[in-house]
Amino acid sequence: MGLGLSTAVECNDKDNRGELTMFMEMFLDVLTESTENLIESLQSRCNAWKRYTGNVALLPFSSEKHCPDVYKVLILHELFAPDEATIEDIKEATKLSIPTIRKLLNAMGSTGLIKTGTIGRKYAYGIDLDKLEELIP
Secondary structure (H helix, E strand, C coil), rough: CCCHHHHHHHHHHHHHHCCHHHHHHHHHHHHHHHHHHHHHHHHHHHHHHHHHHHHHHHHCCCCCCHHHHHHHHHHHHHCCCCEEEEEEHHHHCCCCCCHHHHHHHHHHHHCCCCCCCCCEEEEEEEEEEEHHHCCCC
């Protein structure tokens, strides 16, 4: 929603003497709509978070000691972060060693669930939510 031409014309009309009530009403409508959309999006992501993390035990390698924790970090990043998780992100969230994280990611990577990429010079990891959907009820 943008500033309508009629609102701009009315605000600039000399008979209105700089009355900005119409502009402020329109601006507040845009702000309200944006806030409602954000709340709806966050609620949807929170519901997805609960559903996915509630079913982590159904995922491949979830019986491995720290694998569910790594899955949760990847899901969290996929739903709420702008970028995938780096090894350092996973280490900070799980308190696991880098070799342990790499071992788990290598094993999990064979499932096709794990996405890999780079952020600058660092490797980054994500989880394919479409494939995750196929594995949980």
